[in-house]
Amino acid sequence: MSDPNPRETYTWVARRLSEREAAFLHVVRPAESSFDVFAELRALFTGTFVANGGIDAAEGSRLIATGAADAVSFGRPFIANPDLPARIANGWPLAEADKNTFYTPGEKGYTDYPSFAIA
Secondary structure, X not given: OOOOOHHHHHHHHHHHHHHOOOOEEEEEOOXXXXXXXXXXXXHHOOOEEEEEOOOOHHHHHHHHHHOOOOEEXXXXXXXXXXXXXXXXXXXXXXXXXXXXXXXXXXXXXXXXXXXXXXX
């Protein structure tokens, strides 16, 4: 999805959802953005704000600690790391998801990633 005026569109949507007292706003940060999507939309939305998109454990902790987000979600890291909470909690390395298997049929790339094993 692309938008020629993402700031205008996204801020308009965040304001309208806030006016309607939406339960939460889940924002996926685009890979490339001309503005700080989380900061600007968080300032406009009064409900629960969930941040996603290229977030690692350190940034997620910072976003929550500073109030820039009420929660963070992890998409791709969970695909490649079925034990993601344990990996984060223990400082274990994260596996990288195979982008070639995204949105393809079958289990490859969805249920075939192993949990972390201590050698």
